[in-house]
Amino acid sequence: MTETVFHGHHIHLVEGSDPDAAPILLLHGTGGDEHDLIQFGQIAAPRATLLGVRGTQLEGTTTRWFRRHGEGRFDLEDLETQAAGLAAFIEAAGQHFGFSGPPVAMGYSNGANITAGLLMRRAGVLRGAVLMRAMSGLAPLAGLVHGGLPVLMLNGRSDPFAPQDRQQELARQLAGAGAAVEQRVTSPGHPLTMADPAAAREWLRRWPSAGS
Numbered sequence: 516m517t518e519t520v521f522h523g524h525h526i527h528l529v530e531g532s533d534p535d536a537a538p539i540l541l542l543h544g545t546g547g548d549e550h551d552l553i554q555f556g557q558i559a560a561p562r563a564t565l566l567g568v569r570g571t572q573l574e575g576t577t578t579r580w581f582r583r584h585g586e587g588r589f590d591l592e593d594l595e596t597q598a599a600g601l602a603a604f605i606e607a608a609g610q611h612f613g614f615s616g617p618p619v620a621m622g623y624s625n626g627a628n629i630t631a632g633l634l635m636r637r638a639g640v641l642r643g644a645v646l647m648r649a650m651s652g653l654a655p656l657a658g659l660v661h662g663g664l665p666v667l668m669l670n671g672r673s674d675p676f677a678p679q680d681r682q683q684e685l686a687r688q689l690a691g692a693g694a695a696v697e698q699r700v701t702s703p704g705h706p707l708t709m710a711d712p713a714a715a716r717e718w719l720r721r722w723p724s725a726g727s
């Protein structure tokens with residue numbers, strides 16, 4: 516286990532027992548940190564290397580991945596900037612920690628929304644993504660091609676922080692850019708439930724290229 520600061524991000528790295536399993540990048544929600552989703556990752560991908568990362572933006576003293584103007588009102592310029600920074604971080608981390616290839620991102624809430632932002636701008640940085648309680652933000656770049664990238668969206672049935680129309684808009688945008696999007700309802704609302712890591716684990720097992 517390693518806890519350090521890498522490229523400006525606090526990280527928590529847990530080495531996996533299977534070098535062939537896709538590394539898992541874990542991105543917390545608003546107010547969280549690099550430790551929040553480690554247990555989640557241990558259930559979802561028990562043999563994989565797990566990299567918990569802390570967002571660098573602050574709303575007062577609350578940690579986030581990008582700025583917002585209010586609840587659900589993203590600062591799209593900052594989202595674009597932070598998504599580019601996250602892509603650079605992932606590439607640097609992959610080289611530094613000797614990852615076998617691009618990681619699978621698993622993000623919750625604000626961590627899912629930055630991951631979605633990254634997927635709207637860049638292909639090839641991630642091997643797949645689990646987006647929990649995510650919604651639309653940035654529109655996809657013209658010509659972006661994800662070529663079957665597996666994306667699992669785990670949604671809340673009635674989520675006040677990720678309304679249905681914006682969940683569906685995100686799913687359409689990702690599918691339109693060629694991602695293989697699967698959606699499941701795993702919670703009555705915004706909080707994570709035990710159905711989330713179980714769904715992520717089952718999904719990972721169906722993508723042999725991602726390992727688990």
Ligand code: MLT
Pocket residue numbers: 544545583586587588624625626628676
């Ligand atoms: C966001 O700002 O990313 C979403 O509203 C979710 C949240 O963090 O509350």
